[in-house]
Amino acid sequence: MSSLSPPQMTSDVAAPQAGRGFGMLQFLLPVVVLVISVAVWDLVVRINQIPPYVLPSPGAVIGTLIADWDILWQSLLTTLLTTFEGFVAAAIGGIAMALLFSRSKWLEFSLLPYAVILQVTPVIAIAPLLLIYLPQQTAVVVCAWIVAFFPVLANTTLGLKSVDRNLAGLFKLYRATPIQSLLLLKLPAALPHILGGLRIAGGLSLIGAVVAEIAAGSAGAGSGLAYRIAESSYRLNIPRMFAALLLLSMAGIVIYMLLALVSHLVLRRWHESALGKES
Amino acid sequence: MMAEPAARLSDSATPRGFAIKLAGVSKTYDNGLVALAPLDLDVLKGEFVSLLGPSGCGKSTALRIIAGLIAPTSGQVQVAGRASRSIGFVFQEPTLMPWATVRDNVRLPLRLAHVAREDADRRVSDALARVGLAEFAETYPRELSGGMKMRVSLARALVTDPDVLLMDEPFAALDEITRFRLNNDLLVLWRELHKTIVFVTHSVFESVFLSQRVIVMTARPGRIESEIHVDADPRDESFRTSAAYAAFCREASTALARASERKGAS
Numbered sequence: 209m210s211s212l213s214p215p216q217m218t219s220d221v222a223a224p225q226a227g228r229g230f231g232m233l234q235f236l237l238p239v240v241v242l243v244i245s246v247a248v249w250d251l252v253v254r255i256n257q258i259p260p261y262v263l264p265s266p267g268a269v270i271g272t273l274i275a276d277w278d279i280l281w282q283s284l285l286t287t288l289l290t291t292f293e294g295f296v297a298a299a300i301g302g303i304a305m306a307l308l309f310s311r312s313k314w315l316e317f318s319l320l321p322y323a324v325i326l327q328v329t330p331v332i333a334i335a336p337l338l339l340i341y342l343p344q345q346t347a348v349v350v351c352a353w354i355v356a357f358f359p360v361l362a363n364t365t366l367g368l369k370s371v372d373r374n375l376a377g378l379f380k381l382y383r384a385t386p387i388q389s390l391l392l393l394k395l396p397a398a399l400p401h402i403l404g405g406l407r408i409a410g411g412l413s414l415i416g417a418v419v420a421e422i423a424a425g426s427a428g429a430g431s432g433l434a435y436r437i438a439e440s441s442y443r444l445n446i447p448r449m450f451a452a453l454l455l456l457s458m459a460g461i462v463i464y465m466l467l468a469l470v471s472h473l474v475l476r477r478w479h480e481s482a483l484g485k486e487s
Numbered sequence: 488m489m490a491e492p493a494a495r496l497s498d499s500a501t502p503r504g505f506a507i508k509l510a511g512v513s514k515t516y517d518n519g520l521v522a523l524a525p526l527d528l529d530v531l532k533g534e535f536v537s538l539l540g541p542s543g544c545g546k547s548t549a550l551r552i553i554a555g556l557i558a559p560t561s562g563q564v565q566v567a568g569r570a571s572r573s574i575g576f577v578f579q580e581p582t583l584m585p586w587a588t589v590r591d592n593v594r595l596p597l598r599l600a601h602v603a604r605e606d607a608d609r610r611v612s613d614a615l616a617r618v619g620l621a622e623f624a625e626t627y628p629r630e631l632s633g634g635m636k637m638r639v640s641l642a643r644a645l646v647t648d649p650d651v652l653l654m655d656e657p658f659a660a661l662d663e664i665t666r667f668r669l670n671n672d673l674l675v676l677w678r679e680l681h682k683t684i685v686f687v688t689h690s691v692f693e694s695v696f697l698s699q700r701v702i703v704m705t706a707r708p709g710r711i712e713s714e715i716h717v718d719a720d721p722r723d724e725s726f727r728t729s730a731a732y733a734a735f736c737r738e739a740s741t742a743l744a745r746a747s748e749r750k751g752a753s
Contacts (some may be wrong), residue, residue, distance in 0.1 A: 317586075372582065374580060374582040375576045375582055375584065377551075377556045377576075377578075378576065378582060378595075379599070380555075380556060380577075381554055381555065381556060381574065381576055382595070382596045382599040382600065382647075383599070384599045389600055392584075392595070392598070392599075393584070396584065396586045396587075397584075397586075399586070477626075477627055478585045478586045478627050478629060479585070479586075
């Protein structure tokens with residue numbers, strides 16, 4: 209496999225000194241794996257003449273993606289909106305809960321176990337119940353929230369507890385009010401942890417939204433991507449299932465990258481995690 | 488071992504001239520650890536006093552009690568003008584907010600006190616100029632060397648123009664060349680600003696070089712083993728190499744050795 213050292217390596221990408229070849233390799237290797245996998249997939253379908261309703265070829269999937277673009281695009285927007293609502297609710301809920309817990313041990317002791325229970329109970333098992341008691345759109349958002357809020361809560365709590373003891377002493381010495389301590393010390397100190405939690409929550413809210421849509425299934429009036437997958441499955445429209453799946457993973461990747469970018473931009477001037485190789 | 492009952496001092500009893508007065512101050516932690524045996528200590532206004540002792544002798548505890556960061560188990564603490572944010576504290580680590588620029592770090596005490604922006608800006612610039620960091624105002628702490636971070640910490644302690652400066656082994660983590668330079672600069676600041684300074688250290692040389700009075704403390708629980716008055720004029724680089732300095736250091740070392748032997752003999 210001498211193709212592993214491709215000629216593009218000499219392109220003038222501004223990478224840090226020593227890590228240059230390594231950085232390119234890190235980017236290229238997954239691409240190589242993708243190309244090989246798709247090629248094998250295509251070959252297997254062709255050689256065995258597998259019919260599209262069992263396993264469509266990559267070309268057929270792309271074709272469906274283009275042909276059904278209007279429907280799929282609308283569904284993608286629906287799912288993304290749900291994900292976004294769930295994510296925002298998880299971010300606000302998780303951070304607010306952590307702040308309350310840090311203020312009151314009573315609240316923490318009373319409520320934390322239930323937060324853990326919500327987290328460890330598989331959401332796919334809760335979703336059908338929520339769909340009975342709540343309007344469908346609300347139920348879907350609540351599912352996204354349930355899955356996503358815990359990492360925000362746990363990370364924010366950790367962040368609030370990791371405030372430098374001497375800095376806290378300094379705030380005490382200068383008689384900072386609780387609000388001053390919160391805004392000038394605790395939240396900034398917890399920020400790297402909070403952003404880490406949000407990065408996890410982004411992907412999880414997509415999962416929560418998808419799970420709820422699947423649970424709602426044909427019974428619902430939903431039109432999200434997961435609903436398209438369920439619908440296509442009943443109709444044996446396998447290429448469209450693949451196309452919808454492809455869009456979902458792309459959405460997940462984009463969400464993750466966006467949140468990683470936000471985290472990097474916010475922390476780049478001071479936090480170790482964002483400083484990279486230059487020192 | 489029980490602490491003696493706290494000595495009574497009426498509120499108006501701080502004589503003019505005293506910046507800090509500790510009477511029978513002790514600290515026993517919740518786990519029963521006696522960090523500080525009853526301690527009596529008077530520090531004059533404008534005086535430079537060092538607390539010298541082995542690790543765990545309670546010298547940092549005493550400093551934190553003076554600052555009001557921890558409450559004493561017994562005894563009375565009086566700091567002249569305590570009500571008006573008149574204490575500056577320098578920790579062993581620079582203790583800077585990594586997310587804030589040097590300027591914002593130094594501005595913090597003023598911000599917490601709601602000092603008007605313009606006034607604060609001027610005082611921050613003054614404080615930074617005093618420690619020789621005027622050009623680094625917009626830098627983030629991670630970009631500074633250890634000595635520079637310590638200077639920022641010092642500027643932050645000075646920015647409120649406190650009467651009393653409490654320093655908890657501030658230069659212990661620095662290399663010797665940097666430490667000597669900071670020692671010299673600190674003495675200049677002390678002479679120019681007329682601050683009362685209480686300086687905690689475990690370095691005999693540092694305590695003798697810097698302070699007018701070295702208080703040697705025993706190992707846990709901390710008591711005062713002896714006091715050494717260091718008369719030196721001028722107190723500058725020439726003092727560091729003088730015979731008098733060597734003699735004072737020998738005296739302090741002997742006292743420190745005695746204090747360390749007393750460990751556990753409470």
